[in-house]
Amino acid sequence: MESSTISEKKGAEVTGCPVMHQDFAKTRELGAYWALANELRESCPHFYNEYENGGYWVFTRHEAVNDIYKTPEIFSSASITPWEPDPIYRFVPTQVDAPDHIKYRRILNPWFSPKAMEAAAPMMREICRGFIEPIVPKGECDFYEAFALRFPTAAFLTVIGVPTSYTDVFVGWVDAFFGGFGGDPEGAEGMATALGEMRVFWSEQLDNRRQEGHREGDLFSYLLESTFDDKPLDDEVLLDMCTVLTLAGLDTTRAELAYMFHHLALHPEHRQRLIDEPDIIPLAVEETLRYYTIIFGDGRKVTRDIEFHGVQLKQGDMVYGLVSGANRDPRHWEQADEFVIDRKRNNHFGFASGPHRCLGMHLARREMAIAVDEWLKVIPNFELATDAQLMERGGGAMMSLSTLPLRWEVKA
């Protein structure tokens, strides 16, 4: 009780802005989180969001979110979930600050670089076709279940050197983990179990490579041969790295894919534009990442007392940069609230910004572009197959649909 009294005083005294009690974990109607971000941003540049035993600052506008990302020496990544300042997991290198952070990134960057993804593209395209072909004659599917969950998972596993037969196992782990990531207490146990099982799997893979030697095109072999300050990576770090790659790579792309295809289902003119001008598919992917960002906000831990955009922050405070607010902030964007399919000046924060920008961004984009291209080639026209209200998982983790029923005409 004491801490909540302190928090209340802090919010009211310093900002003159409302203290709020928003639960960002709960499931809401599709689009509700972006609407909430718009509402928060336009009513105040910052809030203090209180939960049962604590609270954190929310910065709602582009300028402040940009400044948080650009000053990692003040806004540490030691925790990126403001409702959990001391999480049970450690993501490497996500939760590592300078000077060590860049050393880990330089190990991983080449594996996920645009050039590496260009090389992997034909294989990804083949996997993608393999998922689409059996769906076409059915005339309908749950896009989320039949495609969005599976294609990015299979593509990712192939990129790191794990057989695609593990696709369903990984889908289960990632679902269980994100059931608890957003702060929902009911999901905490499942999250811990999934983490444990994943770590066992990675340990087995690493042991296998140690015993059987180097494999070409295999991330485990590559990591075992990598060095940090001229020493091999220790086991804990290896496991932390593998875990974050999986979690970050699998849950996110499926969610973005579902939002993109939901948009395309409702906008035949945009489908036609992408069929006529496939060269703009990469721009449409970026606009999806701006307009339909799945990152409601991004947390950081304050390293020292500082006044920031009119708020007196204390060392150890948690802040939450409202990425979904920034990505549609009319102070920054022209046509902020419109999906501009060929937007070029698109410096969105859908992959974050600063030194911790998404490592897997080049993989994610490539998967999304291939998915759209391949799908439209064989299913150029499709629509929503339900009148029911679609729901989205809370932005406490990352926003995501859980179902997307689509239908199309099958040629006789």
Add this chain to the structure above:
Amino acid sequence: MKKLQISTACQGHGRCYTLAPQLLSSDDEGYVTISGGDPIDVPDDLIELAEDVVGSCPENAISLIDE
């Protein structure tokens, strides 16, 4: 002559060289090759594209300068 300059703030988002492969390319880690280096010439017919490139960078690392 207009020139494009890219600072060491580049984090390898790749939007600049994707938009303008005629002007820019990436290194093996995904950073733009001229990050932190000398500015490059922008031909007159590519100035609008160069302006798009400036606006595409989430790190504000790119400037179009007169020289």
